[in-house]
Amino acid sequence: MFIYKSNSIFLVILIYVDDIITVTHSESISQLVLSLGHHFAIKDLRLLHYFLVIKVHRSTSGLHLSQHKYITDLLACTSMTDSKSVHSPMASGYALSIHDGTPLEDGTTYRSVVGALQYCTLTRPNISFVVNKVCQFMHSPSNVHWQVIKRTLHYLKGTSHYGLSIQATPDYNLTCFSYIPSHLFHCN
Structure with missing residues (x-):
């Protein structure tokens, strides 16, 4: 800038x-x-x-x-284009732990999708909390953590137009801080 x-x-x-x-x-x-x-x-x-x-x-x-198109592409990449939508990105009162579930054999897809969700928070701050939570398990994701990501994708499916x-206001001041990842997401 x-x-x-x-x-x-x-x-x-x-x-x-x-x-x-x-x-x-x-x-x-x-x-x-x-x-x-x-x-x-x-x-x-x-x-x-x-x-x-x-x-x-x-x-x-x-x-x-x-980011409607980006979200649509992410849903296609994760084979969730035809999935049903849910009304919230994460179940309330749900606490995640490193000890939840069975570790994923390969966490590459998990990390890629979490990175894509991080990019979505630029225009969708309403998913920031859940994205922060799943980011905490990037080093050792489990099937339970993956289910939380899938629920977030179900939520984005129904709200992709958000x-x-x-x-615009007369005395308009905009201050913006942002992190833009070096890659958006990787789709095989």
């Missing part, structure tokens, strides 16, 4: 590999794009629609960020 501030000009530029997002005054952006165009081959796509598999929907009330809404 690059930030430029001078007098009345305030530019915020987020760069990820070959994608650039800007948040700022439109005249300043036009000058920046023109200047970058002299040095690099660039294509200005104007309004943001997708970024790192996050769909951005604009309305008069603000923005809605969604997302994060950011409302």
